Amino acid sequence: MTERATVADFMERELIARISARLPPRPEWMTVGIGDDAAVLEPEKNRLEVLSVDALVEGVHFDRAFTPPHAIGHRALAVNLSDLAAMGATPRVCLVSLALPSAFAIADFDAMIDGLVALARRHRVHVAGGNLTRSPGPLIVDITVAGTVKRRQVLTRNGARPGDELYVSGSIGAAAAGLDMLKQHAADPATNNPCVTRYLYPQPRVRMGMLIARNRAASAGVDLSDGLADAVHQIAQASGVGAVVDAEAIPIEPEAREWFAGRADDPLRSSITGGDDYELLVAVRPRVARRLGAALRHGEAPLTRIGVCTENPATVLNCGGGSGSIPLPAGFHHFR
Amino acid sequence: MTERATVADFMERELIARISARLPPRPEWMTVGIGDDAAVLEPEKNRLEVLSVDALVEGVHFDRAFTPPHAIGHRALAVNLSDLAAMGATPRVCLVSLALPSAFAIADFDAMIDGLVALARRHRVHVAGGNLTRSPGPLIVDITVAGTVKRRQVLTRNGARPGDELYVSGSIGAAAAGLDMLKQHAADPATNNPCVTRYLYPQPRVRMGMLIARNRAASAGVDLSDGLADAVHQIAQASGVGAVVDAEAIPIEPEAREWFAGRADDPLRSSITGGDDYELLVAVRPRVARRLGAALRHGEAPLTRIGVCTENPATVLNCGGGSGSIPLPAGFHHFR
Numbered sequence: 179m180t181e182r183a184t185v186a187d188f189m190e191r192e193l194i195a196r197i198s199a200r201l202p203p204r205p206e207w208m209t210v211g212i213g214d215d216a217a218v219l220e221p222e223k224n225r226l227e228v229l230s231v232d233a234l235v236e237g238v239h240f241d242r243a244f245t246p247p248h249a250i251g252h253r254a255l256a257v258n259l260s261d262l263a264a265m266g267a268t269p270r271v272c273l274v275s276l277a278l279p280s281a282f283a284i285a286d287f288d289a290m291i292d293g294l295v296a297l298a299r300r301h302r303v304h305v306a307g308g309n310l311t312r313s314p315g316p317l318i319v320d321i322t323v324a325g326t327v328k329r330r331q332v333l334t335r336n337g338a339r340p341g342d343e344l345y346v347s348g349s350i351g352a353a354a355a356g357l358d359m360l361k362q363h364a365a366d367p368a369t370n371n372p373c374v375t376r377y378l379y380p381q382p383r384v385r386m387g388m389l390i391a392r393n394r395a396a397s398a399g400v401d402l403s404d405g406l407a408d409a410v411h412q413i414a415q416a417s418g419v420g421a422v423v424d425a426e427a428i429p430i431e432p433e434a435r436e437w438f439a440g441r442a443d444d445p446l447r448s449s450i451t452g453g454d455d456y457e458l459l460v461a462v463r464p465r466v467a468r469r470l471g472a473a474l475r476h477g478e479a480p481l482t483r484i485g486v487c488t489e490n491p492a493t494v495l496n497c498g499g500g501s502g503s504i505p506l507p508a509g510f511h512h513f514r
Numbered sequence: 515m516t517e518r519a520t521v522a523d524f525m526e527r528e529l530i531a532r533i534s535a536r537l538p539p540r541p542e543w544m545t546v547g548i549g550d551d552a553a554v555l556e557p558e559k560n561r562l563e564v565l566s567v568d569a570l571v572e573g574v575h576f577d578r579a580f581t582p583p584h585a586i587g588h589r590a591l592a593v594n595l596s597d598l599a600a601m602g603a604t605p606r607v608c609l610v611s612l613a614l615p616s617a618f619a620i621a622d623f624d625a626m627i628d629g630l631v632a633l634a635r636r637h638r639v640h641v642a643g644g645n646l647t648r649s650p651g652p653l654i655v656d657i658t659v660a661g662t663v664k665r666r667q668v669l670t671r672n673g674a675r676p677g678d679e680l681y682v683s684g685s686i687g688a689a690a691a692g693l694d695m696l697k698q699h700a701a702d703p704a705t706n707n708p709c710v711t712r713y714l715y716p717q718p719r720v721r722m723g724m725l726i727a728r729n730r731a732a733s734a735g736v737d738l739s740d741g742l743a744d745a746v747h748q749i750a751q752a753s754g755v756g757a758v759v760d761a762e763a764i765p766i767e768p769e770a771r772e773w774f775a776g777r778a779d780d781p782l783r784s785s786i787t788g789g790d791d792y793e794l795l796v797a798v799r800p801r802v803a804r805r806l807g808a809a810l811r812h813g814e815a816p817l818t819r820i821g822v823c824t825e826n827p828a829t830v831l832n833c834g835g836g837s838g839s840i841p842l843p844a845g846f847h848h849f850r
Contacts, residue, residue, distance in 0.1 A: 209562060213752075214670050215600040215737060216566035218663065221557040226545060229642060230552035231609040231658055237650040264551040273567040275611075275656050306565060314573040315651020320611050322567055322658040327554065334550050401551060416549075 185287050186280040190310055196288060197274070200295045201305055208271070208304060217306035219271065225326035228267035232258045232403075236316035244360040246367050247286040249378035251293030254319035257403060259301055259382035260456040264401035266333035266391020267325035269384060271306040272298065275320040277313035290319070301384055331391040338398040338417035338461035340489040345470070347383050347457045348479035350406050351434035351445065352376035354452020359437065373433050380456040386477035387458060395469035396460035407450045407507045409459040410485070410493055417461070420492045423485035423506060426499075450495075451507050461487055521623050522616040526646055532624060533610070536631045537641055544607070544640060553642035555607065561662035564603035568594045568739075572652035580696040582703050583622040585714035587629030590655035593739060595637055595718035596792040600737035602669035602727020603661035605720060607642040608634065611656040613649035626655070637720055667727040674734040674753035674797035676825040681806070683719050683793040684815035686742050687770035687781065688712035690788020695773065709769050716792040722813035723794055731805035732796035742786040743843050745795040746821070746829055753797070756828045759821035759842060762835075786831075787843050797823055 185193060194213065204211045210218035221227070234240055234254045242250075255272060262269045274294065278287070298305060303323070327333075356377030359365035365374045383401075390396050398417055402409045406428070414421050430449045438445040457479070462470060474481055485496075493506040521529060530549065540547045543556035557563070570576055570590045578586075591608060598605045610630065614623070634641060639659070663669075692713030695701035701710045719737075726732050734753055738745045742764070750757050766785045774781040793815070798806060810817055821832075829842040 209665075209668060210601075210670055214672075215597040216564045216603065216659075216661075218601065218668050219563045219565065221561075221563050225557075227555045227557050227563065227660075228552045229555065229607070229609060229658070229660060231611045231643065231645050231656075233611050233613060233645055233647055233656065235613055235647050235649060238648050261551040265546075265554065267552065271565070273565060273658060275567045275569050275658075277569060277571055277654060307567065309567050309569055309656075311569055311571050312574050313571060313652070313654075316649065318613060318649075318654060318656075320567075320569065320645075320654075320656045322565070322609060322611075323552075324563075324565060324660075325552075329545075332545060332554050334546055336550075 183284045184280060185278045185282045185284055188284065193287065193310055197291050197305070200291055202299065205304055208306060212305060212307050217271065219306065222326045224328065226329055226332065228262055228265050228325045228327055229322065230258055230261040231320065231322040232261060233318055233320035235318050242317065244367055245378065247290040248293035250319060251290035252297050252379050254321050255294050255297045256380045256382045256456060258321045258323040259384055260401040260403065262323055262325045263382050263384045263387030264333065264399050264458060265327060266331050266387050266399065267327040268388055269301055269303045269323055269325040271304045271324050273306055273322040274308035276308065277311050277318040279313050279317055282317060327391060331394060333387070333391050333396055333399040335398050335400045335413050336416035338413050338419050338487045340419055340487050342397050342461040342463050342487040343467065343483050344410065344421060344423065344459060344461055344485040344487065345481045345483050346406060346429065346459050347386050347477065347481055349429045349431040350402065350455050350457060351449025351452055352431035353380060353454035354448060355434035355437040357454065373431065373437065377454060380454065381478060382456055383458045383478055386473050386479065389473040389477055390460055393469040393472050395466060395473065396462050398461040400459050402455040402457045402459060403453060405451050405453045406459065410506055411508065413459065413461055414493050420488040420490045421485055422488055422494045422496050425495055425497045427482060427484045429482045447507060519620045520616060521614045521618045521620055524620065529646055533627050533641070536627055538635065541640055544642060548641060548643050553607065555642065558662045560664065562665055562668065564598055564601050564661045564663055565658065566594055566597040567656065567658045568597060569654055569656035571654050578653065580703055581714065583626040584629035586655060587626035588633050588715050590657050591630050591633045592716045592718045592792060594657045594659040595720055596737040596739065598659055598661045599718050599720045599723030600669065600735050600794055601663060602667050602723050602735065603663040604724055605637055605639045605659055605661040607640045607660050609658040610641055610644035612644065613647050613654040615649050615653055618653060663727060667730060669723065669727050669732055669735040671734050671736045671749050672752040674749050674755050674823045676755055676823050678733050678797040678799055678823040679803065679819050680746065680757060680759065680795060680797055680821040680823065681817045682742060682765065682795050682820050683722050683813065683817055685765045685767040686738065686791045686793060687785025687788055688767035689716060689790035690784060691770035691773040693790065709767065709773060713790060716790065717814060718792055719794045719814055722809050722815065725809040725813055726796055729805040729808050731802060731809060732798050734797040736795050738791040738793045738795060739789060741789045742795065746842055747844065749795065749797055750829050756824040756826045757821055758824055758830045758832050761831055761833045763818060763820045765818045783843060
């Protein structure tokens with residue numbers, strides 16, 4: 179076996195063993211873990227179950243030329259944890275379904291699992307099982323996450339009402355700028371550039387989501403997987419409201435603004451339509467806005483008020499400074 | 515929009531709407547279903563949660579040239595339900611993660627969903643959510659199933675002891691023969707040939723698994739996704755036992771035997787190493803064998819005693835009639 183060994187040099191059970199060897203001990207509530215036909219878990223008392231699945235496909239969601247395998251593993255889990263965060267749920271376990279090209283180096287396989295397991299440990303998520311198959315095409319990492327939430331704390335996207343204020347966590351545009359830098363060979367994946375790091379290693383706002391849910395601070399919530407503009411559309415459509423977003427209030431990452439300006443792109447448009455930020459967007463009734471206190475103090479990132487929900491069903495970007503209002507651009511959609 | 519329209523002619527939300535339109539109403543215990551960031555479910559009281567994931571990849575697990583889209587949808591869910599059956603679990607919900615080539619016809623998309631939903635309805639499984647993405651390569655259907663089981667009824671693969679008898683459900687070899695017929699153009703996907711039907715529309719032994727678990731009849735169980743020989747190896751290895759399988763007792767499907775003989779293949783070898791049967795293999799302590807009664811009377815298929823677990827760790831095929839014993843062939847593994 180040389181250093182260039184690929185996954186095709188291994189038996190399926192050997193690859194499973196390489197994953198198992200990287201996992202912490204099985205928690206007591208996991209009756210059956212990786213290695214049987216299915217995983218078996220003790221449910222958590224007085225909580226609802228939350229389930230989500232999301233796949234990263236090579237050539238669609240990442241390019242192996244500039245996405246290190248460690249980052250692929252991290253991102254695949256991060257995008258799923260972000261979905262749970264948007265529901266206010268506490269993540270618990272994940273299932274990892276991999277479709278692997280035969281030429282995928284075993285060292286890259288190991289690094290990918292390391293990236294996934296490192297993020298899982300940080301959020302106390304246990305790998306409960308999964309599936310391995312060969313892929314005649316792209317590398318695909320399909321992850322299912324399961325978590326729990328208290329009944330009265332579930333955060334859906336359809337509860338916003340006219341007058342509710344829109345808040346976004348952290349900053350936006352960084353991931354889209356980082357991806358652009360990597361594509362233009364303007365930055366190396368190993369760089370410390372904050373935009374590149376945000377693209378390669380998004381940090382799902384799990385604690386923020388839990389704190390917002392626990393305090394019943396929000397009337398609706400969604401994550402920014404397909405960009406801020408898309409997220410506003412999602413809440414507006416699901417809730418039957420419109421929205422006015424104040425362009426000047428949007429917390430665009432300064433490095434992203436600079437990068438897009440240097441590329442002669444509109445920093446605002448590029449930042450709000452760019453995907454991969456994995457921040458949270460929540461709607462908050464003004465009279466309970468103080469309930470955001472815990473999330474503001476103990477969340478992973480700031481929360482910025484960027485707009486308001488309206489009775490008028492239009493979703494509008496208010497450009498300020500006498501520039502008037504324009505329709506909020508549509509988000510990113512895989513099938514167009 | 516012509517009849518040749520493909521998924522690329524649609525928005526992601528339009529494709530999701532086509533799936534939603536095919537689903538029965540959301541049950542009361544599903545607080546949030548398809549369309550939000552995650553699904554939210556009421557847990558079932560006094561039961562453990564069971565989770566499994568399995569993917570079907572075009573070019574690895576099926577060939578679109580002779581697998582109708584309706585059958586692809588059916589099989590993708592069936593292989594997952596079979597995993598739950600092997601744990602003795604009652605299936606409840608599934609998540610459907612699809613990677614779709616841009617050229618995938620919308621009519622085929624609809625037919626695939628129809629096949630999946632028809633099987634789901636039959637087993638009272640609800641589609642709780644999923645994910646849609648474009649694939650630059652093969653069609654991939656990755657399904658996660660969640661079910662429940664009572665604590666003392668969980669069926670794992672590691673409980674067999676020397677002396678336990680091995681039983682297999684239904685008949686074996688049919689799916690492998692059916693696949694071979696399709697590959698050789700010896701049968702049409704629309705035929706009534708029982709082997710072809712078994713390959714295209716495997717019937718997961720959900721009721722059988724539940725009845726065996728409910729009566730605590732088995733010490734170990736596994737499904738035959740990778741063939742009977744592999745299943746025996748799985749139970750033996752996980753339980754730390756060996757096994758002697760009686761070749762003459764193996765319930766080979768008569769049409770499969772005939773097909774393989776006509777192809778100058780060894781029907782026994784082809785049947786026990788062929789995958790895709792999705793029958794169950796269980797180990798049963800002889801003194802509680804009567805507990806199989808309910809499964810025998812009310813299960814979907816017969817149960818046949820085919821061998822016994824041994825202290826000697828070898829897994830052996832006893833060929834009878836003075837032909838002696840040979841090592842049980844290895845099963846089918848994706849990465850060799």
